[in-house]
Amino acid sequence: MDAQKLDSRRPEEIAGAIREMDDGRDVRLRGKLLDYLRERAERYLTPRVDKNLPDQGRGAVEATIDRMVDALLIEGAADGPGYEANFLKKLRQRLVDQVRKLRIEQDRLDQPAVDPETGEVPEPSHPSDELTPEEAAIAAGFLTTLSERHRKALSLYRAGYRCSDAEGGETIASMMSVSVRTAEQWMRDIRKAVAKHLDLKP
Structure with missing residues (x-):
């Protein structure tokens, strides 16, 4: 002992x-x-x-x-x-x-079921095309298995950038000169890689 x-x-x-x-x-x-x-x-x-x-x-x-x-x-x-x-x-x-x-x-x-002004359901705080902090940390552990563009996108994500910004700030898409849709697809690809790494369903 x-x-x-x-x-x-x-x-x-x-x-x-x-x-x-x-x-x-x-x-x-x-x-x-x-x-x-x-x-x-x-x-x-x-x-x-x-x-x-x-x-x-x-x-x-x-x-x-x-x-x-x-x-x-x-x-x-x-x-x-x-x-x-x-x-x-x-x-x-x-x-x-x-x-x-x-x-x-x-x-x-934190989120009301329905917005009282618009009657719409608000977007979740963690969109499905973005990684949670835990998933990003785990993904960082096997960066070498990702493609160069995925590695760069993940590095930007971990630095605090997102796929898009309603206020027009710098984003993963703008900094990598791709469309928002492409940046979002890359994040989905990384999420699938994380899930596979953990033997989880994406």
């Missing part, structure tokens, strides 16, 4: 050991291993969550870790084998899930 020795072990190996332990035996050891994985998961997830979320994203991190613990403790849990196969990848997937839930809840709170 030495922390330095555990740091040298693959988290998949620790997750597998936890799942194999009997509830009635090795309770103390199982608890310590879980505490270690919780801390390791928190160190990994905290820098990767959008700090603009409520509570700076701590709720999403905690929910992701709680879900991980359930998957390791509950016999037959669907995510259990995933943590044994690729621990960090499964954590990223579940963080994205939690952030999406938070954004949906926030949109419901």
Whole structure:
């Protein structure tokens, strides 16, 4: 249980050991291993969550870790084998899930169902052709697999530029000398690449 020795072990190996332990035996050891994985998961997830979320994203991190613990403790849990196969990848997937839930809840709170003046439903705060901060951060991890134009578009997006700007400011489209439609298609392509990287549906 030495922390330095555990740091040298693959988290998949620790997750597998936890799942194999009997509830009635090795309770103390199982608890310590879980505490270690919780801390390791928190160190990994905290820098990767959008700090603009409520509570700076701590709720999403905690929910992701709680879900991980359930998957390791509950016999037959669907995510259990995933943590044994690729621990960090499964954590990223579940963080994205939690952030999406938070954004949906926030949109419901922040946006009226119908605009009282026009009677129209307002546009969502995160259009489907743009990446969430989490998706952009994950995409940055495999930039070398993207085409040169996609890499540049993603770099501009991460710098704060968007595909279009109603106020006429600089955009991804204007800076790359393409149409807004083309820039939007590139962002959709990147989103699909992120989803494929995470084994998620785009």
